[in-house]
Amino acid sequence: MLPELWVRALEMPALSVTTPYTLRINLARLLRTASPAEAAIIAGLRSDIPASAFLSAYQIAMRAVDPALPPEQWACLCVSEKGLRSLSEMETSIEAGAVSGRKSHAMLAMDGIDWLYVIARSASGLICQRVSAKADGVSPHPAKPGQPVIPELPHHVVDFTASPVDSGYLAEDAHQCINKPFRYHEDVMVLLAFAGWVLRVSEAYHDHQSLIQCMKVLADGYRTGATGYDRSQLDAFDALIEELLQISLPAKFQQTWHRDRQLLLMGKKARDIIRSRLA
Numbered sequence: 001m002l003p004e005l006w007v008r009a010l011e012m013p014a015l016s017v018t019t020p021y022t023l024r025i026n027l028a029r030l031l032r033t034a035s036p037a038e039a040a041i042i043a044g045l046r047s048d049i050p051a052s053a054f055l056s057a058y059q060i061a062m063r064a065v066d067p068a069l070p071p072e073q074w075a076c077l078c079v080s081e082k083g084l085r086s087l088s089e090m091e092t093s094i095e096a097g098a099v100s101g102r103k104s105h106a107m108l109a110m111d112g113i114d115w116l117y118v119i120a121r122s123a124s125g126l127i128c129q130r131v132s133a134k135a136d137g138v139s140p141h142p143a144k145p146g147q148p149v150i151p152e153l154p155h156h157v158v159d160f161t162a163s164p165v166d167s168g169y170l171a172e173d174a175h176q177c178i179n180k181p182f183r184y185h186e187d188v189m190v191l192l193a194f195a196g197w198v199l200r201v202s203e204a205y206h207d208h209q210s211l212i213q214c215m216k217v218l219a220d221g222y223r224t225g226a227t228g229y230d231r232s233q234l235d236a237f238d239a240l241i242e243e244l245l246q247i248s249l250p251a252k253f254q255q256t257w258h259r260d261r262q263l264l265l266m267g268k269k270a271r272d273i274i275r276s277r278l279a
Contacts, residue, residue: 044196
């Protein structure tokens with residue numbers, strides 16, 4: 001059976017990326033009252049399309065980067081640079097309290113994001129600091145070509161020209177402490193939110209007991225302080241994906257779902273490597 005909170009979420013109006021203010025207010029309420037995993041599921045249960053579920057899940061995962069990020073504010077993690085094969089080759093730098101360089105993927109950087117959490121070189125190694133999306137020297141522009149999945153949430157290229165960082169946030173050893181853990185938190189939150197959305201749009205969600213059980217197992221094993229997968233979480237993650245991909249949705253949702261569920265498969269190679277190391 002569905003938990004009562006899930007049932008109530010299904011009875012409420014859908015939230016959408018097309019009405020960001022309403023989505024922001026409702027997500028902030030969730031962040032204040034629910035655990036991250038529960039918030040991701042409920043956000044998915046209330047989403048109109050996968051993009052809305054993804055945006056909510058991503059913002060929940062960003063609280064693993066900065067637990068002090070206010071619930072009403074949205075942020076994105078800026079790591080990627082065009083042609084970057086290793087983080088040791090990163091060109092973006094932070095010196096004397098300012099960031100300079102270019103990041104190739106920043107979600108909603110042109111509209112909607114409050115903070116850009118930038119991983120960059122410094123005299124002490126890779127660090128992460130945050131920059132206001134409206135700070136001097138921050139110049140976002142559309143990425144070309146656009147991403148093939150979740151097109152409703154465009155990613156942008158962002159140029160930083162001596163953009164002042166916020167001195168209130170600093171993370172050292174940013175690859176180990178921020179980048180690697182975030183991939184785990186993002187994976188889990190997005191999968192739970194997508195599963196919630198699938199339940200919402202399926203014609204008979206009460207019939208999907210195996211899916212519901214897999215969601216509960218993954219959510220129950222999630223830990224906010226985790227630095228990555230352990231064996232049980234990896235098993236739970238893979239089991240939920242397997243259940244999710246077996247469900248047939250009504251025809252009007254199939255094209256969108258077939259396109260956007262590819263996001264769940266993009267990290268398979270990395271998860272396979274993690275599994276081999278855990279073995």
